[in-house]
Amino acid sequence: MKIFKKKLWETLCIVFAALMVVFIALSHAGTILGGQINEMLGLSANDTVDDGDGSQKISYEKFKTADEVEDYYRGVNLDVEGEGLVLLKNENNALPLAKGAGVSLFLSGSASPMYATHGPGANPAIEGKVNLKTALEEDAEFKVNPELYSYYEGPGASARGQDLSDPANPIFKTNEKAWSNLPAALQTSAAYAQYGDAAIVTVTRMSGEGTDVSASGSDGLDGSYLSLTAEEVSVLEAVAELKANGTFSKIVVLINSAVTVQCDFLSDERYDIDAAMWIGLPGGTGMRAVARALVGDIVPSGRLSDTFLKDNFAAPSAAYWKVNEGFSSAYANAGELGLNPTQTYFGVYVENIYVGYRYFETRYEDVVTQRANVGNYDYDDEVAYPFGYGLSYTTFSYSNFTVDPADENGDYTVSVTVTNTGNVAGKEAVQIYLQKPYTVYDETFGIEKASVELAGFAKTAVLSSGASETVTVKINREMLRSYDAEVAKTYILEAGDYYFTAAKDAHNAINNILLNKSRSGKAAVNASSMTGEGNADLAAVALSQAETDTEIFSTSSEEAAATAEGGAEIKNRLDFLDPNRYDGVENSTEGSNGEVTYVSRFNWAGTFPQEKTVLRLTENGTVKYDITSNKEIVEDEGAEAHEQGANTGLTLAMMRGLEFDDPKWEQLLDTMTEEELWNLLTDCYGYTPAVESISKPLTDEDDGPYGVSHSTKGYSSMSCEGIIASTFNIELYEKVGEAIAADARSENDSGLIMTLHGLYAPGLNIHRVAFGGRAAEYFSEDPILSGVAAMYEIRAMQAQGVVAHVKHFIFNDEESQRNGIGIWLNEQAAREIYLLPWEYALRPSRGNAHAIMTSFNRAGCIWTSGSDDLMMGILREEWGFDGYSLTDMCGSNGSLYMTRLDGFMNGTDLFLDHSAQVANSWQSSPTFQNRLRDAAHRLLYIVANYSAAMDGYSSTTRTVSKMVWWEYVINIPLIVFSVGTAASFAMFVASEIIEKRKKN
Amino acid sequence: MQNAKPFYQRADFYTGVAAFVLIFISFANYVANGATQYNGGRLASSVIALSAVSLCLLTLALAFDVLAGFFPKTEQFAEYTRILKYAVFVLMLGSFLELIVTETNFIGNMFASVDPIDPIYKVNYFTVVIAALASCVCALVSGLLQSRAAGKTAENSEVAQ
Structure with a gap:
């Protein structure tokens, strides 16, 4: 019988089996990445069914259409840039220039400026943004030298970027072209005859996530990326020469950078600069404000949010960077101890409180x-x-x-x-x-x-x-108040x-x-x-x-006390951060006596960083325990396991308005199955998943400290946070929050469609050193300015149902080796500089942000999210923070130490990752299960009461899961090929038996 | 299996050996270097299981191929070693795909890197993946060659009869 032809079935079996394996793998991928795939494709794995009126609203809609949002956003961007740009120099009232002036734009930044940083800061797309030339022509009515602009617009003029010859240590370079590289015609006075009212020189520096800008090895004259290069100097000198011979009337410098460019050159007589303006990163519309400021339609009122230096290494934080040849160093005995790369590096904030x-x-x-x-x-x-x-x-x-x-x-x-x-x-x-x-x-x-x-x-x-x-x-x-970590061990009011x-x-x-x-x-x-x-x-x-009062600030203040049930004692909680108070690390620099030298005004000369700091981990049990991940669970006394999956009939919408400690929350938590509970907390890659049993909708979030970063809309970038801060204008901080949140909720031109319910914004780390890569995402070197700006921005964001996820908690002030780098500092600096802006952002009576994103780095040896003292003691007990915490992208590059166990056990609530990659065997521990329930409680409380995702959800609304089309595309062939494999194998075996029988 | 060539004269045997070596390289490299900060320091159990079973099955197949040259009674088992090789092909295909699926974070970082990636990670990863894919191909080729050789032998036997 031909049907039993053995070869055919053998071949079919192989083919079907191979295809089956392919579809099994696709199915596995779908399980891991399903949430992200749905988000990318704009699909929902849930339907909302409602037989009620669906009229409940918890957020307001100020704008009715996407066009309104865009107009408002562009307007706010213009206002922020206009009030944030800082006029640094204006000799003999060189500015404002007259409208209609002829100007020549020099250096590559004039044609290709930085509008926003790459990475999650904001939307870096150039489309839809207003460039400098357009702004100068339209808003200042300038005549812009076309030949010069064409040269800088051309491919040969700028190759700003990173030298990746050592991929592990990218070097930022301007690659700016020298004056001698300009076409010969542009090196003569004749080229500027009609455009000599002003030479506008734009000095641009890029920066971004993942890498600090280079303090050495770059093309700046002092080796750093933030000093002028020889090529830029050649252009400035040539322009000054043209001014001397009467070709140019004025020289104006624009500094287009989020990181603080070294400003020694602005007062250098060789360059004869008349006026200078710091414009930061202007976002989508900000260049129009720059143009208007140049002609006086906007009168500058911005004030520097950072100190601008003549020598960036003069700051003690940068001096540390210099003497240590970078911020991060390896522990002296990292090799002996067999530390993995996420345990190996450290950096010390030796500057103490003396930042900026x-x-x-x-x-x-x-x-x-x-x-x-x-x-x-x-x-x-x-x-x-x-x-x-x-x-x-x-x-x-x-x-x-x-x-x-x-x-x-x-x-x-x-x-x-x-x-x-x-x-x-x-x-x-x-x-x-x-x-x-x-x-x-x-x-x-x-x-x-x-x-x-x-x-x-x-x-x-x-x-x-x-x-x-x-x-x-x-x-x-x-x-x-001042923090006294030595005697009172709390905040004091000194005599x-x-x-x-x-x-x-x-x-x-x-x-x-x-x-x-x-x-x-x-x-x-x-x-x-x-x-x-x-x-x-x-x-x-x-x-x-x-007299010194050691009591007045020793307990959390009233409003925090209200949520912390009586108020928490404020006490030393961060000894593990300070090498001089922690027994797991010692300074092995010669002559150091094992202690780190912090800068002190008691002895400036003797404490300013002059020698490399070499830390060595001791081999005692403390450090071994602290630096190790997945620490053993210590069961809470009397902890009891909960039966998950109870049929209570409760839904999340029914919880709206209930107190956080209302007993009904426990019943709601009981309603979720174990799998739902686990997924809710660990499958949070830009969203929090829907939960069918309690009818929780999916919430959608995106990055965007100063603009929604994955927006396809060209305008979706505000000026960088430094410029926002430098407006010193509370009303504008609110408008920024309002505009960013409205943009987050608006989808396209077809109308106002609510899309995002949360933003990973604002960024609230400190500009502690000029070389910090993510300066654009943070406000200032000053904690009060940072905190106040964040506070007002957050309030306005959250009023629209967009939950602010303030990031990155904490001590993530630079990017070098951020995946696990141990940051060391003393408690006074920690509280008075780095934690202080977070108090403004998070305390219920202030910004009342409902979420935070934690950081990649460690606090000392301990991952920040794995520190009970930080996550529970300071955040929740002292400050009364009522929201939830989300990790940074632990699945991408930090999962070796950013573990579920350490996070959940110490007050971290959500993991920016995919759940399917992690076994949930820890759920066998009642204590661990309770921590998961605590985390879910915090998240659900915020979603129920503050998230725009709940708009329209009433007690009758149900969330019902469904399969999406791509799941059918995978599962149907999988079934077909599985059956085909089994059938063809059976036929092969049958044909083999028949063949054998025939032979016999 | 009369008139079959001894194993050391057969291409299918050598491709089978090549598959074995490649699986071993992939497996050993994965076990030694696969745990990184991009996967939480966790090796994928599916990859380990699929590769380990493949190694066992291929060892068995090659052993029967060799034994058949010395012990004619084992020839009847050697006749079916190609099935084991096909199984190895399928399993290693699965292993290869799992190496991609379970390392989406690392692959994502390679294409859209935010933080600098240690080049040694890339070298190790590509060694594991390429070896897995190559072993899969070798196992399939070995099985197919053996199948074709068996077919010819059978035809020769029929002609001789």
Whole structure:
């Protein structure tokens, strides 16, 4: 019988089996990546069924159409850039330029500027964005030199990027072309005859996620990426020469960068620069604001959110970088201990609290007051433009400065009258700084005090020439606290005088205070060593504290206490971060006595980083336990396992409005099956999954500290966070949050379609060093400015049902070896610099953000998300944070140490990963199961009450799962080929038997 | 199986040996270097199981091929070793595909890298994957060659009869 032809069945069997295996693999891939595939394809694996009215709303819709959203977004981007750009220099009122001027644009950044960073910062697509030339022509009515622009637009002019010859250590390079590379015709004066009103030179630097910008090995003159290159110098020199011969009337520099370019060149006489402006990364529409500012249609009012230096390595954090040849170093005994790559690297924040202006202004004060051990320090040699600095086209005077005593809420009221003394209308950013007393107690116990700290700010309305406005700023007494990790082991209010001053920048602030102290005889001031202006009348003692109070700030404040059931004790929780208090690590640098030397104003000269820091892990049990992942579960006393999958009839919508500790939540948690519970928490790659049993909808999230990063819309990028911060305008911070959230919820031109319910925004790490790769995603070097900006942005975002996932908690201030790098610092710096902005963002009475994203790095030896002290002690007990926490992309490159076990056991709630890759055998532990339920509780509480995903969900709404089309495409062939394999194998066996029988 | 060539004169035997060596390379390299920060330091049990079973089956197949040259009674088993080789083909195809499916994070990082990837990871990964795919092809070729040789032998036997 032909049907039993053996060869045929043999062949068919092989083919079917091979195809079956292929479809099994596809099915497996679908299981792992299903959520992501659905998100990419815009599919939902669930249907919503509702026999109720579906009218419940928890968010408002300010905009009715996508066009409205786009118009609003573009407008806010314009306003933010217009108020955020900072006029650094304006010799002889070189700016504004006249409309209709002929200008020549130099350097590659003029034709291909950075609008946003690549990575998750914002949408980096250029389409739909307004470039500099268009903006100058349309908004400033300039005539732009076409030949020069064509050259810079051409392929040969710019190859900005990274040198990847060592893939593990990419080097940022400008690859800018020298003047001699310009076509010969462009090297003559004749080329600029009609375009000589101004030479506009755009200095551009890129940055982004995953890599810090290069501190060495780059093409900058000092080897760093942030200094000018020889090629840029050649262009600046040539332009200056053309100005000298009358070809150009003015030279204007635009600094287009989120990272702080070294600004020594702006005052270098060789380049004869008339005006300079920091424009950051302007986003989709911001170039129009730049153009308008150049002609005076916008009067600059931005103030620097970072200190701009003449030598970036003058900052102690950068000096550490220099002496250690980079931020990250390997533990001296990493090889002996057999550490894996995620355990091997460390970095130390040796600068202590002296980040940015806190260092420069404090050491300056100590020079002026002639403190001992101040060392060789010249402020003017190091600082180009201080924090808070910015010029305007007009001038303002301050008068009637008053400080009212604290009221019953602990708020001091500071007010000052601002008068526009110039000729054009403009806004002024009034900054209030604080000085705490630096005492013998501090010197003795190593408590550090910066000479000035930003305490509050306000922006005036547009003041016409001669007009005045009295600005009032409230400053809570909590601002006066200092962290004493040595004796009181909590926040204290030290004895001494506390000064407030109204100032134009941080340097002006310390000068005001110094002059006030000098006048009152409270400090001996060497006036000859002072630089810059000051006014003693603009400073005052707000509080003279007689005795140190160690109680007043030792428990969490009222609003946190309300959620923390009585308030938590604030105490040392971070000894494991500080090499000098943790017994698992020691400094093995010669002569170090095993301790790390932190910068201290007690001895600037002796503590400024001059030697490499070499840490060695000790081999004791503590460090072995801390640095190891998947720590053993210690069962809670009396922990009981829960039966999952109960039929309670409860749905998530029914929980809306219930208190967090309402017993019904436990019943709701019981309703989920074990698999649902696990998937809810671990399959969160840009979403949280739908849960059928409790009718929880899918929530969709995306990246985007300053714009939705995966948007296809060209305008979906705000100015970088540094520019947002530098507006010093609370109203604009709110508008940014509103615009970004509205954009997140709007899909396309066909109407307003709600798409995203959460954004991984804003970024809230600190610009602690100029080389930090993700500076565009973070606001400032200052924790208060960062925190306040975040607070208002978050409130506006969340009002629209878009949950803010503030990132990255915590100490992720640089990118070098971020996958597991151990960050070491002392508790005072941790609390006063790095954690402080998060208090503003998260505390219920402040930003009240409902979610955070944790970081890749370790705090000391422990992954940040695996630290109970950080995730529970500080976040939830001290601050009363009521939201959920999500890891960073642990599945991509950090899963060796970002483990489910360590995360869930210590207060981490969701994993940005795919669940299918991890066995859930830990669920056999009742304690672990309870932690999973706690995590789910926190997530569900936020979704039920605050997420736009719940709009329209009522008690009658049901979520029903369904198969999507691609699952049919995989599963049907899989069944066919499986049956085919079995059948053909059976036929093969049958034909073999028949053949054998025949032979016999 | 009269008139069949001794194993050392047969191409199918050598392709089978090549498949064995390749599976071993893939398996050993995966076990030694497969655990990375991109997969949580966890080896995929499916890859291990499929490769290990493949090694066993191929060992069995090659052993029968060799034994048949010395012990004619085992020839009747050697006649079916191609089935084992086909099975190895299918299993290693599965292993190869699982190496892709379970390493989507790493592959994603290679194509859209956010953080620099240690080049040694790429070398190890491609060694494992290419060896798995090549072993799969060798096993199939070995089975097919053996099948064709068996067919010819059978035809020769019929002609002789």
